[in-house]
Amino acid sequence: MTITARWRAALLACALAASAGLSFGHGNNDDDAHATTRGPLVIGHRGGGNGYLPEHTLEAYALGIELGADYVEPDLVATKDGHLIARHEPNLINTTNVKDLPQFAARRRTVMLDGVPETGFFASDFTLAEIRQLRAIQPLPERGTAFDGKFQIPTLVEIIDFVKRKSAEKGRRIGIYPETKHPTYHQQLGLALEDRLLAVLTRAGWNRKGAPVFIQSFETANLRYLRSRTPLPLIQLVDADDVRPDGSISYAKPYDKPYDWVVSGRAGLFSDLLTPAGLAEVATYADGIGPWKLYIRSSACTLAGGACSDINGDGLVNEADRKLLPPTDLVQRAHAAGLLVHAYTFRSEQRRLVSDYAGSPAAEYLMFYELGVDGVFADFADDASAARVQFLLKTDPGYARCLVKDICGPRGRR
Numbered sequence: 001m002t003i004t005a006r007w008r009a010a011l012l013a014c015a016l017a018a019s020a021g022l023s024f025g026h027g028n029n030d031d032d033a034h035a036t037t038r039g040p041l042v043i044g045h046r047g048g049g050n051g052y053l054p055e056h057t058l059e060a061y062a063l064g065i066e067l068g069a070d071y072v073e074p075d076l077v078a079t080k081d082g083h084l085i086a087r088h089e090p091n092l093i094n095t096t097n098v099k100d101l102p103q104f105a106a107r108r109r110t111v112m113l114d115g116v117p118e119t120g121f122f123a124s125d126f127t128l129a130e131i132r133q134l135r136a137i138q139p140l141p142e143r144g145t146a147f148d149g150k151f152q153i154p155t156l157v158e159i160i161d162f163v164k165r166k167s168a169e170k171g172r173r174i175g176i177y178p179e180t181k182h183p184t185y186h187q188q189l190g191l192a193l194e195d196r197l198l199a200v201l202t203r204a205g206w207n208r209k210g211a212p213v214f215i216q217s218f219e220t221a222n223l224r225y226l227r228s229r230t231p232l233p234l235i236q237l238v239d240a241d242d243v244r245p246d247g248s249i250s251y252a253k254p255y256d257k258p259y260d261w262v263v264s265g266r267a268g269l270f271s272d273l274l275t276p277a278g279l280a281e282v283a284t285y286a287d288g289i290g291p292w293k294l295y296i297r298s299s300a301c302t303l304a305g306g307a308c309s310d311i312n313g314d315g316l317v318n319e320a321d322r323k324l325l326p327p328t329d330l331v332q333r334a335h336a337a338g339l340l341v342h343a344y345t346f347r348s349e350q351r352r353l354v355s356d357y358a359g360s361p362a363a364e365y366l367m368f369y370e371l372g373v374d375g376v377f378a379d380f381a382d383d384a385s386a387a388r389v390q391f392l393l394k395t396d397p398g399y400a401r402c403l404v405k406d407i408c409g410p411r412g413r414r
Helices: 003-019 058-066 102-107 156-170 183-188 194-203 221-227 259-264 270-274 276-282 330-336 361-370 381-395 399-404
Strands: 041-044 075-078 084-086 109-113 116-120 215-217 234-238 288-291 299-301 322-324 340-346 375-378
Touching: 041 058, 041 381, 058 156, 058 381, 084 156, 084 194, 156 194, 183 221, 183 259, 194 221, 215 221, 221 234, 221 259, 234 270, 234 340, 270 276, 270 288, 270 330, 276 330, 288 330, 330 340, 340 361, 361 375, 361 381, 375 381, 381 399
Parallel strands: 041 375, 215 234, 234 288, 288 340, 340 375
Antiparallel strands: 075 084, 109 116, 299 322
């Protein structure tokens, strides 16, 4: 399918989702923020429109909202003068045009980021005024670059103002799902993220129970700190390094464990957070988990001489050459521990879809929805939203009637 055709299909899916009343209730009432969505949450990963536009820009957030996202996700890093901006990593080299700007050439350096040397241009070496000179670019090579260099890097303050305005314009509540990126690293720089984040949320009136906000982190100590200072729901992200040919999950630094564990000398791996004891521990300071989706259902290669083989004959070896394994019981165990499950990351490119899905992003979403996840992080919010409509049509006997008559409400009115 061409991008033009895909975009058209996406907008149609968005219209369908909007007519179904899938997202939040009308008006600006913040009460019961996380209970009003009908079906699993669609979380715009890095915006939700970043399958089409450079990530973490107001334009990507706007498109994600148009395509049905209930939340947009700003990953947060700090500038030299303490402002929170939306970038996937402190290193700006892959997501901005900084390397092409001669005035910043001398800023290139190597730092230790979570114990690993990394070379590039780091947000903490730039003031906000200097960040304003940068423009976002598409970091993934398979996605289009037509919009590279056109969009600015937004601050968290700007994102909240934008989301509030969009919520009023759309007549539905839209939330934010900020991630504190590399919190220990920022603390070591004297640029701790947690209090800065809470200060911005407080000024916006969103540091309170019922506000449309989740806060997430791959580290644990900062979530414990936040638990004592905010009633907002917290999500413990659970990472890993890779998946082996047999479908088992591998762990290599720095993706083997939360980095605050490294600093404190705590033994263990990310997977320990998903054991019965680990889930019980998480439940003492967080409201849910955000696991890599392979913890819920993994896939294995067709083996040829001990290596993955090109089963679809396209000359490449990728996820499309893998077969699904049986699902785990993680969702059920997390729910039994009182935890939400928001799985990541869902992408729609053919090479990222396991062969069982036959090239259909909707097939993947439907499978995870049926496994009981409470939300998904999606690069293409349109595909996640359209699949959610299909899921509700399959699972709610009265949904077809209310959908056709345009009387579906987020609380199930029909």
